[in-house]
Amino acid sequence: PVLVVDFGAQYAQLIARRVREANVYSELVPHSMPVDEMLAKDPQAIILSGGPASVFEPGAPRVDPKLFDAGVPVLGICYGFQAMAYALGADVDKAALGEYGKTDTTIDKTDGLLAGSPAEQDTWMSHGVAVKTAPAGFEVLAHTEGAPVAAMQDESRKLYGVQWHPEVKHTPFGQKLIETFLHQCAGLPDNWDASSIIEDQVAKIREKVGDAEVICGLSGGVDSAVAAALVHKAIGDQLTCVFVDHGLLRKGEVEQVKHDFVAATGIRLITVDAADDFLEALKGVSEPERKRKIIGEKFIRTFEKAQRQVLEEAGARGKEVKFLVQGTLYPDVVESGGGDGAANIKSHHNVGGLPKDIKFQLIEPLRTLFKDEVRAIGTELGLPDEIVWRQPFPGPGLGIRIIGEITRERLDLLREADAIAREELSRAGLDRDIWQCPVVLLADVHSVGVQGDERTYGSPIVLRPVSSEDAMTADWSRVPYDVLATISTRITNECRQINRVVLDCTSKPPATIEWE
Numbered sequence: 113p114v115l116v117v118d119f120g121a122q123y124a125q126l127i128a129r130r131v132r133e134a135n136v137y138s139e140l141v142p143h144s145m146p147v148d149e150m151l152a153k154d155p156q157a158i159i160l161s162g163g164p165a166s167v168f169e170p171g172a173p174r175v176d177p178k179l180f181d182a183g184v185p186v187l188g189i190c191y192g193f194q195a196m197a198y199a200l201g202a203d204v205d206k207a208a209l210g211e212y213g214k215t216d217t218t219i220d221k222t223d224g225l226l227a228g229s230p231a232e233q234d235t236w237m238s239h240g241v242a243v244k245t246a247p248a249g250f251e252v253l254a255h256t257e258g259a260p261v262a263a264m265q266d267e268s269r270k271l272y273g274v275q276w277h278p279e280v281k282h283t284p285f286g287q288k289l290i291e292t293f294l295h296q297c298a299g300l301p302d303n304w305d306a307s308s309i310i311e312d313q314v315a316k317i318r319e320k321v322g323d324a325e326v327i328c329g330l331s332g333g334v335d336s337a338v339a340a341a342l343v344h345k346a347i348g349d350q351l352t353c354v355f356v357d358h359g360l361l362r363k364g365e366v367e368q369v370k371h372d373f374v375a376a377t378g379i380r381l382i383t384v385d386a387a388d389d390f391l392e393a394l395k396g397v398s399e400p401e402r403k404r405k406i407i408g409e410k411f412i413r414t415f416e417k418a419q420r421q422v423l424e425e426a427g428a429r430g431k432e433v434k435f436l437v438q439g440t441l442y443p444d445v446v447e448s449g450g451g452d453g454a455a456n457i458k459s460h461h462n463v464g465g466l467p468k469d470i471k472f473q474l475i476e477p478l479r480t481l482f483k484d485e486v487r488a489i490g491t492e493l494g495l496p497d498e499i500v501w502r503q504p505f506p507g508p509g510l511g512i513r514i515i516g517e518i519t520r521e522r523l524d525l526l527r528e529a530d531a532i533a534r535e536e537l538s539r540a541g542l543d544r545d546i547w548q549c550p551v552v553l554l555a556d557v558h559s560v561g562v563q564g565d566e567r568t569y570g571s572p573i574v575l576r577p578v579s580s581e582d583a584m585t586a587d588w589s590r591v592p593y594d595v596l597a598t599i600s601t602r603i604t605n606e607c608r609q610i611n612r613v614v615l616d617c618t619s620k621p622p623a624t625i626e627w628e
């Protein structure tokens with residue numbers, strides 16, 4: 113793999129994605145990982161990400177110079193570039209001029225890393241520290257007003273660095289630079305795409321499963337549908353899908369999933385009605401992490417209970433179900449604190465929310481992938497657009513969209529409001545522009561309203577439409593005012609207890625997409 117060493121930037125994720133967009137496989141590792149461990153992963157190239165620290169301050173993360181002697185091509189970006197220069201003995205200090213945002217950049221030498229690059233270009237920067245002189249053996253490739261060395265290379269050792277952020281879209285030649293580093297400087301082939309991922313996974317799944325029976329927890333979302341289709345391609349009829357109705361689903365969801373999924377894939381599907389069980393376990397609980405853990409555990413217990421029925425349907429009585437397939441994605445793993453060294457932002461029900469004593473072994477063929485890669489695989493596997501382009505919906509469902517305790521009445525209310533919002537956003541043709549639009553009930557908040565000349569004291573509904581590429585970062589969607597007006601009017605007319613509809617206009621970060 114190409115290793116992306118995370119120095120605590122939000123950009124490390126983005127770098128990993130851009131590498132994969134260049135058709136090369138990448139993995140994130142924390143900066144705290146010892147160099148020997150990194151090298152043990154047999155990296156084809158290493159990219160050092162940006163980060164918030166100042167390299168010359170005490171306690172700042174450093175790079176072990178050993179990394180530069182291993183013969184592996186290295187690209188340092190922003191902080192990673194400064195850390196590289198510092199480790200190799202260059203003069204790195206406070207910049208005479210900090211540069212934030214779009215920056216005029218002069219390219220002094222258009223070869224190697226900057227081959228084919230225009231002599232003047234805009235780059236996107238964010239730095240108050242500058243590399244003043246290049247380390248011995250390096251040539252300076254570019255400079256700006258605030259960065260005497262804005263890019264450098266030592267072609268003989270295959271070491272490269274840039275002060276700017278090539279991974280952000282605001283750097284017009286950024287992706288080209290990443291591709292040049294990977295394909296020309298490091299000589300890596302273009303071999304990571306949907307069909308190679310499928311081939312590789314199918315072989316791995318066959319080997320792991322043998323002739324055992326397998327179940328797949330289907331949520332109705334893209335990820336579990338693609339995971340199921342992939343496993344089905346590998347082992348055919350040994351797979352049974354289980355769709356759990358936990359009472360936290362949206363209006364019409366059970367029927368829709370049953371219909372769309374079976375029609376598209378022909379995979380054996382059983383549905384389990386576990387609403388009473390889930391709602392009982394969630395009674396009185398309003399703390400988000402507890403909700404998530406309870407839901408994660410209940411899913412597993414429900415799959416365990418469904419085992420007998422699965423074996424009967426599969427005509428495999430007397431055998432046992434050995435594996436559980438989940439559609440876990442890379443961002444779920446990273447946000448649940450499972451990416452090496454990442455913080456636990458929230459416990460995704462299928463990762464951080466799993467109980468310790470699981471009877472099944474897990475199969476998670478999408479665990480290293482981003483959503484856009486999963487969609488490409490779904491299409492390659494022949495799944496229809498209605499499944500592949502479905503907006504994400506979290507496994508814990510409406511349970512994490514009622515802020516406060518979950519009750520049947522609150523669920524019914526939220527289900528109605530959510531159905532109205534979805535209907536109007538679709539009618540306005542916004543389904544593909546919007547990544548997803550959580551509709552959230554602030555159940556314990558009350559405000560005064562006037563409806564039909566009467567005073568009311570109801571709860572607000574929050575609309576949270578966002579645009580995103582991979583759910584790791586997001587911006588709030590600028591939904592046209594008239595569409596918002598229609599949604600607001602309909603919700604307050606049709607849902608009696610709602611007397612206010614509000615719009616969440618916060619990006620991620622600092623907020624997350626879901627409220628819990």
Ligand code: XMP
Nearest residue numbers: 459460461504505506507508583624625626
């Ligand atoms: P956040 O709220 O972390 O959400 O910005 C990022 C994406 O993940 C979805 N999400 C989940 N999906 N199980 C899931 O299957 C979960 O526990 C979970 N929590 C959040 C969320 O809808 C968004 O697409």
